[in-house]
Amino acid sequence: xxxxxxxxxxDCNEVSQKDLNxxxxxxxxxxxxEVLIKNPQAKxxxxxxxxxxxxxxYEGDVGYYACSLSDHxxxxxxxxxxxxxxxNLMNGEIVVEGNAASSTAASMRGGTVVVKGSSGARTGIxxxxxxxxxxxxxxxxxxxxxxxxxxxxxxxxxxxxxxSMYAGTIYVAGDIAELGNGAEIVELPAEEYxxxxxxxxxYGMKAPASFKKIVCNGMLHNFNKKExxxxxxxx
Amino acid sequence: xxxxTIRKSKVWxxxxxxxxxxxxxxxxxxxxGQATKRQDLPSFDDLVFxxxxxxxxxxxxxxxxxxxxxxxGAGRVKRxxxxxxxxxxxxxxxxAINSNAKxxxxxxxxRCGISTCxxxxxxxxxxxxxxEKLVYQLLPSRYGLNPYDLKRxxxxxxxxxxxxxxxxxxxxxxxxxxxxxxxxRDLPLGVDQRSPCRHPDWMGPDDLGVKIDQVRxxxxxxxxxxxxxGAGRVxxxxxxxxxxxxxAIVIDGMExxxxxxxxxxxxxTGIPTIAAVVxxxxxxxxxGMKDEIKLxxxxxxxxxxxxxxxxxxxxxxxxxxxxxxxALNCNKSLYVEDYEALGTVPSACHHCHTxxxxxxxxxxxxxxMARLNPEEAADRVENYINSITMEMQIFAxxxxxxxxxxxxxxxxxxxxxxxxxxxxxPIVGMGTTRKPYWANYDHSTEMTEMALR
Ligand SMILES: Cc1cc2nc3c(=O)[nH]c(=O)nc-3n(C[C@H](O)[C@H](O)[C@H](O)COP(=O)(O)O)c2cc1C
Ligand code: SF4
Numbered sequence: 001x002x003x004x005x006x007x008x009x010x011d012c013n014e015v016s017q018k019d020l021n022x023x024x025x026x027x028x029x030x031x032x033x034e035v036l037i038k039n040p041q042a043k044x045x046x047x048x049x050x051x052x053x054x055x056x057x058y059e060g061d062v063g064y065y066a067c068s069l070s071d072h073x074x075x076x077x078x079x080x081x082x083x084x085x086x087x088n089l090m091n092g093e094i095v096v097e098g099n100a101a102s103s104t105a106a107s108m109r110g111g112t113v114v115v116k117g118s119s120g121a122r123t124g125i126x127x128x129x130x131x132x133x134x135x136x137x138x139x140x141x142x143x144x145x146x147x148x149x150x151x152x153x154x155x156x157x158x159x160x161x162x163x164s165m166y167a168g169t170i171y172v173a174g175d176i177a178e179l180g181n182g183a184e185i186v187e188l189p190a191e192e193y194x195x196x197x198x199x200x201x202x203y204g205m206k207a208p209a210s211f212k213k214i215v216c217n218g219m220l221h222n223f224n225k226k227e228x229x230x231x232x233x234x235x
Numbered sequence: 236x237x238x239x240t241i242r243k244s245k246v247w248x249x250x251x252x253x254x255x256x257x258x259x260x261x262x263x264x265x266x267x268g269q270a271t272k273r274q275d276l277p278s279f280d281d282l283v284f285x286x287x288x289x290x291x292x293x294x295x296x297x298x299x300x301x302x303x304x305x306x307x308g309a310g311r312v313k314r315x316x317x318x319x320x321x322x323x324x325x326x327x328x329x330x331a332i333n334s335n336a337k338x339x340x341x342x343x344x345x346r347c348g349i350s351t352c353x354x355x356x357x358x359x360x361x362x363x364x365x366x367e368k369l370v371y372q373l374l375p376s377r378y379g380l381n382p383y384d385l386k387r388x389x390x391x392x393x394x395x396x397x398x399x400x401x402x403x404x405x406x407x408x409x410x411x412x413x414x415x416x417x418x419x420r421d422l423p424l425g426v427d428q429r430s431p432c433r434h435p436d437w438m439g440p441d442d443l444g445v446k447i448d449q450v451r452x453x454x455x456x457x458x459x460x461x462x463x464x465g466a467g468r469v470x471x472x473x474x475x476x477x478x479x480x481x482x483a484i485v486i487d488g489m490e491x492x493x494x495x496x497x498x499x500x501x502x503x504t505g506i507p508t509i510a511a512v513v514x515x516x517x518x519x520x521x522x523g524m525k526d527e528i529k530l531x532x533x534x535x536x537x538x539x540x541x542x543x544x545x546x547x548x549x550x551x552x553x554x555x556x557x558x559x560x561x562a563l564n565c566n567k568s569l570y571v572e573d574y575e576a577l578g579t580v581p582s583a584c585h586h587c588h589t590x591x592x593x594x595x596x597x598x599x600x601x602x603x604m605a606r607l608n609p610e611e612a613a614d615r616v617e618n619y620i621n622s623i624t625m626e627m628q629i630f631a632x633x634x635x636x637x638x639x640x641x642x643x644x645x646x647x648x649x650x651x652x653x654x655x656x657x658x659x660x661p662i663v664g665m666g667t668t669r670k671p672y673w674a675n676y677d678h679s680t681e682m683t684e685m686a687l688r
Contacts, residue, residue, distance in 0.1 A: 017448075017452075018452070018456070021452045022455075044445045044448065045445065045448050048452040048453055049382050049385070049386070049452055049453030049454070049455075051382055051386075063445075064436075064442070064445045064449075065436070065445065065446075065449045068449060068453075069382040069449065069453045071383075083436060083442070084435075084437075087435075087436050088377065088381070088382070090381060090382065103435055103436040106377075106435035106436040107377040107435055109421075122435060125435040125436075126376070126377055126431070126435045144431070144435075145430075145431055147421045147422060148421050164429070166422055166423055166426060167423055220429075221409075221423065221425075221426045221427065222426065222427050223263060223427055225261065225262025225263065226262075228262065231263065234429065
């Protein structure tokens with residue numbers, strides 16, 4: 001039997017996006033441990049629907065939906081990421097060395113996504129599990145309708161943070177432009193801070209000295225006519 | 236008191252008074268299931284078929300075939316969706332209806348060679364097992380969405396909106412968020428679930444094109460991708476959905492059913508199905524994609540006449556929700572005291588939103604669910620689907636068509652001016668020229684004018 005190669009390289013200048021995804025999926029199935037994507041040139045949909053374990057290294061910027069609808073993968077983007085990196089990730093680990101655009105880890109269900117720079121609007125929107133860490137700032141509607149999981153934001157957060165969140169936890173070290181409806185700041189227990197610090201350390205990131213902890217206050221869980229002021233903005 | 240002497244106001248009708256007083260109690264808009272109750276909408280009843288006579292030859296029912304098969308995605312994907320009759324069971328979420336209802340619909344659809352659809356809330360294993368052909372919905376909420384179910388689907392439907400609530404997200408009131416529903420949707424138990432109206436990861440038609448590519452990659456380019464849109468700006472939306480790369484476009488007219496929508500929206504948003512199909516077909520013709528991209532039309536389709544007329548106006552397939560539930564037993568005169576407890580009667584029930592469905596369909600309560608036997612219910616749905624298929628064939632054969640989908644607008648005449656304006660189908664009596672036979676007669680008023688001088 002031929003020995004399975006441990007590594008392989010794919011150059012985006014040489015294969016189509018369709019072939020590239022097939023090669024990654026097939027390589028993962030065959031047990032190849034790592035694939036290096038050269039010249040990604042911010043192309044969309046690089047590494048989609050991969051459900052077998054593999055480590056993907058992107059040697060540059062990626063476009064929309066990198067590492068989305070996937071499970072068991074790990075990936076590093078040596079550049080910036082376009083919209084919705086890690087969208088609907090089931091489990092695994094994605095690290096973006098630069099900034100990420102909007103909708104980072106939208107509807108993620110498990111695993112960890114780390115953006116070392118900043119991330120745009122709707123970061124962690126509809127989050128259904130897992131951990132999302134952002135080294136810089138996040139934009140408008142971050143954590144909108146978040147359902148589970150946690151988000152750690154080391155910089156500032158834009159308006160409507162955690163709006164209509166059902167559950168889950170958001171930690172913000174910097175300023176919050178405006179809390180969303182149904183979200184409230186509560187005290188951060190020391191052991192939780194310690195957990196965040198050690199998680200970040202695992203990614204070579206230094207945790208800020210303190211965080212505000214944001215959770216769902218339950219006000220939007222069931223309609224209450226006495227709370228019209230809140231409901232009129234969301235129903 | 237003698238009732239006949241009491242004058243009732245048209246402006247302040249009993250329904251309006253009831254509505255105001257209910258809102259005065261609720262402190263919010265009314266939310267309910269089923270569909271608009273407006274009585275004044277133009278509908279397929281405003282059209283009739285013009286069967287063959289001497290100018291065309293009708294088909295012999297007993298030996299000449301009238302084909303009903305439709306294939307979606309042929310030449311575009313590896314595994315096109317083959318429907319043995321141009322009917323699909325519309326997406327109705329697990330949550331809105333229960334697993335017994337899903338199972339019954341799946342068994343019936345499989346026997347008839349057509350598809351069912353997950354609706355919101357994820358793919359229930361019971362439904363996957365019962366349905367040979369299952370369409371998987373990808374909605375803004377993304378409840379239960381995962382790449383494994385995506386790969387197990389026979390088509391993927393990206394939902395932009397529904398006819399019953401275009402431009403808004405879904406609602407599932409807390410009484411229906413049972414433990415199983417909460418687990419599948421990753422929600423807290425008993426929460427009033429409001430889902431978003433916009434997708435979390437794309438905004439406009441260009442992004443949607445990238446999204447469709449993503450879905451194709453995740454499904455290995457095997458299955459067709461649909462885009463579903465509540466009927467509003469149908470002409471433009473259809474063109475944009477086609478440009479984004481859909482294999483089929485689902486347009487849901489304003490009569491479209493729901494398990495829970497704001498009543499005000501049911502009655503006052505969207506455009507009726509008869510108008511929607513015409514606009515959508517027109518748009519696809521205009522861009523030269525009418526044959527390649529299939530048009531699926533839903534909203535108030537109840538029998539073979541509605542279905543055949545929708546097809547004659549340009550649809551390839553009809554998409555049926557409420558009528559399938561009715562075939563299951565919705566609104567049937569059983570457990571009448573339970574309808575009464577909800578403040579309604581069989582045939583007028585719209586209480587899916589309450590979770591207390593008297594016949595065990597739109598409920599997660601085990602005691603009520605036990606009222607729906609999936610095997611018996613499947614027989615009824617199968618019979619219903621077969622009946623509509625035969626009804627469609629009656630129209631096609633009598634118009635001289637050997638394929639149901641060969642019906643076209645020339646097979647129709649309109650009964651009302653408004654239907655003529657909406658569809659372009661000539662009004663009855665006007666023939667194909669739309670001019671009366673006496674149009675060229677001498678209309679001179681010379682004699683009258685002379686006499687008046
Ligand atoms: C009980 C019920 C639940 C529904 N759930 C969904 C859903 O989850 N997703 C969706 O796109 N449409 C949903 N719909 C709308 C149907 O998919 C379809 O568009 C509509 O029922 C068509 O109109 P008709 O009911 O008159 O046939 C639902 C409809 C009903 C009646
Ligand atoms: S009978 Fe059940 S399914 Fe039918 S409208 Fe009433 S609650 Fe809904």
